[in-house]
Amino acid sequence: MSQQLNTEKNTSGGIRDLRRMFGGGRSSLRQFGILFSLIAIIVLFQYLTHGLTLSSGNLINLVSQYSYILILAIGMVMVIIAGHIDLSVGSVAAFAGIVVATSMQDWHFPWPVAIVFGLVVGALIGAWQGFWVAYIGVPAFIVTLAGMLIFRGGNQLIGNANTVPVPEGFTVIGAGYLPEVGPYTGYNNLTLLLGLIVVIAVVMSEWRSRKVQRIMGSSPAPLWVSAVKVVLLSSVVVYATVLFAGGRTGTSFPVSGIILGVLVLFYAFVTKNTIFGRHIYAVGGNKLAAELSGVKSRRVNFLVMMNMSILAALAGMIFVARSVASGPQDGLSWELDAIAAVFIGGAAVSGGIGTVTGSIVGGLVMAVLNNGLQLLGVGADRVQIIKGLVLLVAVGVDVLNKSQGRPSIIGLLTRNRKTNEFPPEPPLVVPGSGTPDTARPTATLSS
Amino acid sequence: MSIERRAAREPVILEMRSITKEFPGVKALSDVSLTVTAGEIHAICGENGAGKSTLMKVLSGVYPYGTYSGDIVFQGKDVHFKDIRSSEAAGIAIIHQELALIPELSITENIFLGNEPTRWGAIDWIKAKKTALELLARVGLRDDPDTLIKNIGVGKQQLVEIAKALNKSVKVLILDEPTAALNEADSQHLLDLIRGLKGKGISSIMISHKLNEIEQVADSITIIRDGKTIETLDVVNDGVNEDRIIRGMVGRSLESRFPEHTPDIGEVFFEVRDWNVQHPQVPERMVVKNSSLNVRRGEIVGIAGLMGAGRTELAMSIFGRSYGNYLSGRLFKDGVEIELRSVSDAIDHGLAYVSEDRKALGLNLLDDVKRSIVSAKLSKISRGPVVNDEKEYAIAESFRTSLRIKTSSVDAGVNKLSGGNQQKVVLAKWMFTDPDLLILDEPTRGIDVGAKYEIYGIIQKLASQGKGVVLISSELPELLGLADRIYTVFEGAITNCILAAEADPETLMKSMTSARKKAYSK
Numbered sequence: 001m002s003q004q005l006n007t008e009k010n011t012s013g014g015i016r017d018l019r020r021m022f023g024g025g026r027s028s029l030r031q032f033g034i035l036f037s038l039i040a041i042i043v044l045f046q047y048l049t050h051g052l053t054l055s056s057g058n059l060i061n062l063v064s065q066y067s068y069i070l071i072l073a074i075g076m077v078m079v080i081i082a083g084h085i086d087l088s089v090g091s092v093a094a095f096a097g098i099v100v101a102t103s104m105q106d107w108h109f110p111w112p113v114a115i116v117f118g119l120v121v122g123a124l125i126g127a128w129q130g131f132w133v134a135y136i137g138v139p140a141f142i143v144t145l146a147g148m149l150i151f152r153g154g155n156q157l158i159g160n161a162n163t164v165p166v167p168e169g170f171t172v173i174g175a176g177y178l179p180e181v182g183p184y185t186g187y188n189n190l191t192l193l194l195g196l197i198v199v200i201a202v203v204m205s206e207w208r209s210r211k212v213q214r215i216m217g218s219s220p221a222p223l224w225v226s227a228v229k230v231v232l233l234s235s236v237v238v239y240a241t242v243l244f245a246g247g248r249t250g251t252s253f254p255v256s257g258i259i260l261g262v263l264v265l266f267y268a269f270v271t272k273n274t275i276f277g278r279h280i281y282a283v284g285g286n287k288l289a290a291e292l293s294g295v296k297s298r299r300v301n302f303l304v305m306m307n308m309s310i311l312a313a314l315a316g317m318i319f320v321a322r323s324v325a326s327g328p329q330d331g332l333s334w335e336l337d338a339i340a341a342v343f344i345g346g347a348a349v350s351g352g353i354g355t356v357t358g359s360i361v362g363g364l365v366m367a368v369l370n371n372g373l374q375l376l377g378v379g380a381d382r383v384q385i386i387k388g389l390v391l392l393v394a395v396g397v398d399v400l401n402k403s404q405g406r407p408s409i410i411g412l413l414t415r416n417r418k419t420n421e422f423p424p425e426p427p428l429v430v431p432g433s434g435t436p437d438t439a440r441p442t443a444t445l446s447s
Numbered sequence: 448m449s450i451e452r453r454a455a456r457e458p459v460i461l462e463m464r465s466i467t468k469e470f471p472g473v474k475a476l477s478d479v480s481l482t483v484t485a486g487e488i489h490a491i492c493g494e495n496g497a498g499k500s501t502l503m504k505v506l507s508g509v510y511p512y513g514t515y516s517g518d519i520v521f522q523g524k525d526v527h528f529k530d531i532r533s534s535e536a537a538g539i540a541i542i543h544q545e546l547a548l549i550p551e552l553s554i555t556e557n558i559f560l561g562n563e564p565t566r567w568g569a570i571d572w573i574k575a576k577k578t579a580l581e582l583l584a585r586v587g588l589r590d591d592p593d594t595l596i597k598n599i600g601v602g603k604q605q606l607v608e609i610a611k612a613l614n615k616s617v618k619v620l621i622l623d624e625p626t627a628a629l630n631e632a633d634s635q636h637l638l639d640l641i642r643g644l645k646g647k648g649i650s651s652i653m654i655s656h657k658l659n660e661i662e663q664v665a666d667s668i669t670i671i672r673d674g675k676t677i678e679t680l681d682v683v684n685d686g687v688n689e690d691r692i693i694r695g696m697v698g699r700s701l702e703s704r705f706p707e708h709t710p711d712i713g714e715v716f717f718e719v720r721d722w723n724v725q726h727p728q729v730p731e732r733m734v735v736k737n738s739s740l741n742v743r744r745g746e747i748v749g750i751a752g753l754m755g756a757g758r759t760e761l762a763m764s765i766f767g768r769s770y771g772n773y774l775s776g777r778l779f780k781d782g783v784e785i786e787l788r789s790v791s792d793a794i795d796h797g798l799a800y801v802s803e804d805r806k807a808l809g810l811n812l813l814d815d816v817k818r819s820i821v822s823a824k825l826s827k828i829s830r831g832p833v834v835n836d837e838k839e840y841a842i843a844e845s846f847r848t849s850l851r852i853k854t855s856s857v858d859a860g861v862n863k864l865s866g867g868n869q870q871k872v873v874l875a876k877w878m879f880t881d882p883d884l885l886i887l888d889e890p891t892r893g894i895d896v897g898a899k900y901e902i903y904g905i906i907q908k909l910a911s912q913g914k915g916v917v918l919i920s921s922e923l924p925e926l927l928g929l930a931d932r933i934y935t936v937f938e939g940a941i942t943n944c945i946l947a948a949e950a951d952p953e954t955l956m957k958s959m960t961s962a963r964k965k966a967y968s969k
Contacts, residue, residue: 212836215837274829274832274833275834276832278834281811281813282822286807286808286812286813289807289809289811290811292769292790293790293794294791294793294794294824296791352811352813
C-alpha cells in the first residue's frame with residue numbers, strides 16, 4: 001500500500017493534475033484516454049481534409065447525421081452495463097418510424113401527438129422484450145435477435161415495403177435548427193445563447209465540484225488546474241459555438257443535437273446519481289451479490305430493456321424526420337454502430353462497467369472517423385474495414401490493459417506516456433488471501 | 448511404526464515426502480508426508496481448511512511440479528507431474544466433489560472423453576461401447592451405456608467417474624468426499640466398490656468428513672491439521688474409532704485469540720420453527736430438515752457443521768428465501784410472525800446476511816469502497832430516487848474509521864483491498880442497514896490472524912449493542928471462543944444445542960458427524 005501512496009505522491013505533479021482536469025483521479029484514466037483519441041482523430045482529419053472537418057457546414061451535418069446513433073448508444077450502454085445486449089434497436093427504430101408516419105398520414109394524428117404515440121409504441125415493444133429477458137429468462141441476445149426480425153418484418157408489413165412521407169411540422173426534430181431571433185449579428189443568436197449557457201455551466205460545475213471535494217475532505221486539484229480546465233473547455237465550447245452559429249443562413253445548431261444533449265445530461269445523471277443507476281451497475285457487476293443486497297434484478301433488467309426500446313423509437317422518429325419519410329430500410333445495422341460506440345467508450349462485454357459519457361465519446365470517435373473518411377473520398381467499403389479495425393484495436397487495447405490490471409480503454413497512448421513519465425503503478429493484484437496488512441489505516445493520500 | 452511394519456508386508460506404492468505448498472501469505476501445507484501401500488484404503492482426515500484438498504491437488508498435478516517443495520515417489524520413481532493428464536498417465540486419478548462429467552453426453556462418451564479409441568482417425572464406437580460395458584460391469588452399474596449423464600443420479604455418476612478412471616488403468620484412486628452427495632444405499636454401494644478395487648490391487652485415498660465410513664473401510668488414516676501431518680494411524684492395529692480420529696483432528700489448545708467480551712444477553716427476539724427447505728434443483732433432496740432455533744438479544748449464536756451439512760442453506764433460506772425451495776416453517780421476530788419472501792423483505796425486517804463467499808456473493812468487485820458500503824440500503828441516503836453523494840462519502844468515511852478499513856481512499860476499488868479489509872467492507876455494508884439480526888457465514892474465511900481479531904471485536908461489539916448474531920463457522924475454536932451458545936448441524940438437521948461454556952471440540956464434533964439426536968432444551 002505504501003508503494004501505491006508513493007506513486008500517488010510522485011505523480012501528484014503535472015500529469016496527475018492534467019488527468020484530474022478531465023474529471024478525477026486514477027479511475028478516470030479511461031475517459032481521458034478516449035477523449036485524447038477523439039481529439040487526435042479530429043486533429044488528424046482537420047489536417048488531412050485541409051480544414052474541412054471543422055467547418056460550420058460539416059460540423060452541423062455531423063451532429064444531425066449521428067445524433068440518432070448517439071441516442072441509441074445512451075440506451076445501449078445501460079443495457080450493456082446490466083450485462084445484456086440489444087440487437088433489435090435498428091428494427092425497433094424502423095418500426096416506430098413507420099407507425100408514427102402512418103399515424104400522421106392515415107389517421108391524421110397531429111405531429112406532437114404522433115411523437116408521444118411513437119414513444120408509447122417504443123415502451124410497449126420494450127416491455128415485450130423486457131418481459132422475455134427479465135421474467136422468462138431468455139438471453140437478451142436471443143430475444144432481441146427475434147425482435148430484430150419481428151420488427152423489421154412489422155415495418156415492411158405496415159408500410160407495404162414502401163416509404164411513407166411525414167408532414168413538414170414533424171421534420172423539426174430531425175432536420176430542424178435553432179430559429180433566427182433578435183438583431184442581426186451575422187450569427188445565429190440562439191446558438192450563441194446556447195454556447196453562453198454551456199460556458200456558464202462549465203464554470204459552475206467546476207466550482208461546485210471543487211466545493212464538494214472540499215466538503216468531502218479531499219483536497220481539490222490546485223486552482224490553476226481548475227482554471228486551465230475551465231479555460232480549455234470554454235474555448236472549445238466558444239469555438240464550436242461560433243462554428244455552429246456561423247453556418248449557412250437557415251442552419252445553426254440542430255434540434256436533434258439539443259435533444260441528444262438533454263438526454264445525455266439526463267441519463268448521465270440517472271446512471272451516476274440515482275438508486276436505479278446504482279442498481280444497473282450492481283446487477284451487471286455481480287448479479288448474485290446484488291440480489292443478496294436486496295436489488296430486484298428482474299425489475300432492473302426489465303426497465304433497462306424497456307428504456308432501450310423507447311430511445312430506439314425516438315431515434316427512429318428523428319431519422320424519419322430528417323429523411324422526411326419512413327422507409328423499409330431505415331435503421332439497418334444501427335445496432336452495430338451503437339454497440340461499437342459503447343465498447344469503444346469503455347464498457348465491458350461482461351457487464352458492470354461503462355458510462356454514458358464514455359459511450360458518447362466512443363460514438364463521436366466513430367462518427368468523426370466515418371465523416372472524415374467520407375470527406376477524403378474513401379469508399380464505403382474501405383470505411384467499413386477501417387471502422388472494424390478501429391473497434392477491434394480499441395477493445396483489444398482495453399482487454400490488454402485490463403489483463404495488466406488497469407481498467408482503461410484507448411489506453412495505448414496513455415500507457416506509453418505512463419511508462420515514460422511516471423514510475424510504474426503498483427501491481428493491482430488483489431492481496432486476497434491473507435496478505436498481512438501492516439500499514440496504518442490513517443496513511444492516506446487525501447488527508 | 449505400524450506403517451513400517453506393514454510396508455515390509457506390502458510394497459509402498461506412493462510416498463509424498465515433506466510436501467510444502469505456499470500461497471501468497473499463507474502456508475497451506477508444511478512438511479506433510481503421506482505413505483500409501485499397494486492395495487490399501489487410506490483415509491485423510493482433518494477439519495475444513497486443514498489442507499487435505501491442497502495435498503490431493505499437489506498429488507494429482509493440479510498444482511504442477513515446481514509450485515511446491517518436497518518429493519513424490521510413485522512406484523519407486525520420483526515423479527514430476529505438470530498437470531492432471533500427466534498424473535493420470537502415470538496411474539493416479541482424482542475424483543472430485545463436483546463431478547467432472549458432461550451432462551449432455553452419454554455414459555460411453557464421458558468415459559472415453561479425451562481418450563477416444565480410434566480406427567483410421569474416426570472414433571471406434573463399437574470398441575468404445577464394448578469396453579464401456581466391461582467397465583460398467585466392474586463398477587456394478589447396469590445402465591445402458593448410451594444413457595445421457597444428466598438422466599442418471601449422482602450415485603451412478605460417481606460410478607461412471609470411477610469407470611472412467613479404471614479405463615485409464617489407474618493404480619491410485621483419489622476420492623474427495625465421494626459420499627457427500629449420496630444417500631445411504633448409494634454410499635454403501637460405493638464403499639463396497641472401493642473395497643472391491645482394493646482386492647484387485649488398486650489403492651484408494653479417500654477424503655471424507657463421515658467418520659463412520661472411514662472407520663468402516665479405511666486401513667490407515669493420516670490426520671492433517673493446520674497444514675501439518677499430525678499422525679498416521681493403522682485402523683486395525685491401533686484400534687482406531689471415531690473418538691480417536693476426532694481427538695486428532697481438533698486436538699489443539701484454545702489460545703487467547705479473542706478480545707475480552709462480557710455478554711449481556713436479553714430475551715429471545717428471533718425464532719425459526721420447523722424450517723424445511725428443498726434443494727433448488729433436486730426436489731427430493733432436503734437440505735434443511737425440521738430445524739428450529741432461536742436468538743436472544745445481545746447473544747452470539749454459533750452454528751457448527753461440516754461442509755455440506757446445510758449451514759449456509761439454512762441461513763440463506765431464512766434470509767428472504769435466497770436459497771432452495773421453501774417448504775414449510777415459520778419465523779418470529781419480537782413475538783410476531785413474519786414472512787420474508789424476498790431479500791428486500793428480509794432487509795426491511797432488520798436481517799442481514801454476510802455470505803461465506805465474499806467474492807461471488809458478497810461484493811461487486813468492480814465497485815469502489817463507498818458505493819459498496821451503502822449498496823444494501825441506498826434509500827437511507829437518498830432523497831427520492833437521487834443518491835446523495837456527500838452523505839455516501841461521509842458514511843463511508845465513518846465506517847472506514849470505525850472499522851479501520853485499510854484503503855488509500857473510499858474511492859478505491861474493493862478489488863484492491865486485502866481479504867480482511869474486503870470483509871470489513873461487507874460488514875460495514877450490512878451494519879449500514881442497521882439490522883437487528885446479523886447472520887455471519889464464515890466471516891473470517893481466508894483472512895489473516897490480525898484482521899480476524901479485529902473482526903471478532905466487531906462481532907462482539909454488535910452483540911453488545913443488543914443485536915442478535917448468528918455465527919456460522921467451520922473453525923471450532925472460533926465458535927467456542929466467540930459464541931454464547933452453539934447449534935450443531937448434520938445433514939440438514941439440527942442435532943444439538945450446547946452452551947459454549949459447557950462445550951468442547953469433541954462433543955461438538957460428535958454432534959456434527961452423526962445424527963444421534965439428543966434432546967436439547969436451550
